[in-house]
Amino acid sequence: MVERKGALARILPHLVLLTGVAIVAFPVYLALIGATHESSVIANGQMPLTPGGAALDSYYRAIVIGPSRTTREPVGTMLLNSFTMAMLIAVGKIAISLLSAFAVVYFRFPFRKAAFWMIFITLMLPVEVRIYPTYKVAADLGLLDTMAGLTLPLIASATATLLFRQFFMTVPDELVEASKIDGAGPMKFFFDTLLPLSRTNMAALFVILFIYGWNQYLWPLLITTRDDMQTIVIGIKKMIVTSDAITEWQIVMATAVLAMLPPVLIVIVMQKLFVRGLVETEK
Amino acid sequence: MASVTLSAVSKIYHGGVEAVRGVSFEVPDGSFCVLVGPSGCGKSTLLRMIAGLETITGGTVRIGERVVNDIEPADRDIAMVFQNYALYPHMSVYDNMAYGLRNRGTPKAEIEARVAEAARILAIEPFLDRRPRQLSGGQRQRVAMGRAIVRKPQVFLFDEPLSNLDAKLRVQMRVEIKRLQRSLGVTSVYVTHDQVEAMTLSDVLVVMNAGQVEQIGRPIDLYRKPATRFVAGFLGSPAMNFLPGTVVDARTVSIGGGTLRVAPGTGTAGPGTTVEVGIRPEDLRIAAPGEGLRVAVEFIEELGATQLVHGRLGDAPLTIQVATGEAPSGDAFEIAASPEALHLFDPATTARL
Structure with missing residues (x-):
């Protein structure tokens, strides 16, 4: 029993x-x-x-060819666009967040608290909420149909800034002081000590942000109209909606499979670092 | 090498907290100076001002002939050993030691030679390729000292470097630090709250309390002739006993119904004045019945070589240190002390009489 x-x-x-x-x-x-x-x-x-x-x-x-009747661009181009966009977003977000967290944690400047809270507040304003003003600004700056327009508005990131801020605050002050005595200025301390210590955090964040960038739909849909700027997520959508032709399902499916591959590869390649970044507490 | 001179140094934090008030003293070239005091007495702040990690609110700090108030820590020609070692976790032991030299643009061959030399002195040669986290506490401590040695600084600064080690290792490292300082002859300033470290390491001992210097001098002088009740109570283990007494005449004080003789030359006050009488536990001995002051026994602590008898003389708590086997068996006994062992303090000013 x-x-x-x-x-x-x-x-x-x-x-x-x-x-x-x-x-x-x-x-x-x-x-x-x-x-x-x-x-x-x-x-x-x-x-x-x-x-x-x-x-x-x-x-x-x-x-190589693409479904000629709908998107007119081969998936190869789309993959490249998506990859470039996701990379720029992930790397850009990490770079900006590292620097802003570094500023907020290690420097006493006027309105430091205000700056921090403004970053914090943007958490409540994702792209979808501020999409009209953001589009207006991007359009006025002549960023429509450019890679910069595609990525810049998505790069500002409160989440990553907060994450790095939390991490930097756990780095012992004595390490900063030891660096000072060893003759390392602020940026040297940043590159020689803070960056290597943040390595696993950066890897974990990179995986998350790459997938975030890769999956962007609404913003690329608005900002790009040219076929050669299309990302793969939008490409798939365009392939399905056809008014005057039969949807080429086998190509849609193949594209979907291809769209899955890069994020999967990123996860597999960075798995070890990713997990360590999420669980590691030892300094 | 250089001396370190502090003149009227003070530190006031934002918000008006006075951490250090008007401290002046000189650490002679090549000597080992220990700053000791309870936590919050300003000793670490003072050290950090010498290092350049805290701004100096008032007064001047000189290293050698140079006023260093506005000089960056890296340019003060000092090296510092931190309490948690502050080793760079992502660098090997070798890189930890070489980092400061590289930043100064020291030639590579010179760096290699200096690191090898320091590693040899500290016996950490087998660990040069390891990361700090793969080392034990004592080994990390050595690496931290190695990092200081390779810079060949004018002054070593130690911020409670032994407090993270276990008791046995602490004694061992204490001896090593002393030996190292002797052989290198580098002027050192060492902060600790441990009075044993303070007594054993220092050539010059500075006892601090509430942001001010209580007394400066050779450790044995401070032990024998504490200038204030604070210094008297802080140095020595077990701590000095303080008993309320009344001056009878120039050579006698009465304590708890009996009297004790005071050595000639000991400062005293007019008859009838109340004083605080300080007597170290090791200076008290057991007297024959009827000859001394009566003490009620509370309990006895065994330390192996000696015994500590805790009791009360009247209302005042009292500790007596005797050789093992000498502790009285009853619940009361009498004590006496030689006249030289008595320290008299003014209860109002706490200064030595």
Whole structure:
């Protein structure tokens, strides 16, 4: 009796978890399978669960040619745009946040508290809320359809600033003093000591911010109109909505799979640092 | 090498807190000066002003002939050892020691030679490639000292460097610091709240209290002739006993119903004046019945070589240190002290009479 109960108690959590995995993984599986069939198969209302034979063709057409009737740009360009945007956003956010946290924590300047609270308040104003004024400013500065316009408004980041501020405050004051005595000025201390100590935090943040940048939809939709500036997230959306042609589902699926790859790769590559950055408390 | 001279140095923090008030003293070239006092007495602030980590509100600090008030810490030609060592966690032991030299543009060969020399002196050669976190507390302490040594500074500054170590290691490192300072001959200023460290390490001992210097001198002089009740109570372990007494005549004070003789030359006051009589626990001895002051025994602490008898003389608590086996067995006994062992203090000013 007791043993049977024990066995059930052990199996049940696994069943729950497996169900969860299945729910998450099934759409991904469908996308993988969908990309391997001829365009006519899905268009006819079938959704096969076994792979077809058109995989190479689908990916080739997606990456190099693009679905000619809708987006006009190959997915390769979109991937590059998305990657550039996500990289600039992640790196930019980290650089700006590091410097502003450094200023707020280590320097006594007039209105330091005010500056800190203003940064803090922007937490309550994400892009979606301030989208009209931000668009107006970007347009007036002539940033429409440029990479700068795409990334700059998304770079200012209160979250990362706060995170680095918290981290910097745990760095012992004596380390600053030792640096002073060792003849390191403020920026030298920043680069020689603070940056290396923030390495794992930066890695964790980079992963999160890269995915944040990669998944941007609303802002790129507004700021870019040129086809060669399109990001992959918008590209997928445009491929689906067609008024005068059949949606090429196999290419949409292939594009979706391709869109998933870079964030997955980033997570895998930075996994070790990422986890350490989230859990590490030792200084 | 250089001397360190403080003239009327004071520190007032924003908000008006006076951490250090008008402190003046000189640390002669090559000597070991210890600043000791209870926490919050301003000793660390004073050290940090010498280092240049705190601004100086008033007075001047001189290192050698140079007034350093407005000179950056890195240019004061000092090295500092911090309480938590403050080693750079991401650098190897070698880099920790070499960092300051690199920032000064010391030639690479010279850096290598100096680090190797310091590592040899401190016996940390096997750890040069390790990170600080892979070292024990004592080893980190050595690295911190190594970082100070390689700079070949005019002055070493120590901010309670041993307080994070366990008792045994503390004694060992204390001896090493003393030996090192002797052999290098570098002027040193050392802050501690531990009176044993203060007594053993210092050539010049500065006892501080509430932002002011209570007494400066050779440690043994401070121990033998404390200038104030504070110094008397602070130096020495177990701490000095203080008993309320009344002056009978120039050579006698009465305490708790009995009398004790005072040595000639000891300052005293007119007959009938109340005074505080300080007697160190090790200066008290057990007297034959009827010959001394009666003490009620409360309990006895065994220290191995000696015993501490805690009791009361009248209402005043009293501690007596005797060799093991000499403690009285009853619940009361009588004590006596030689005339030289008595220190008389004015209860109002707390100054030595």
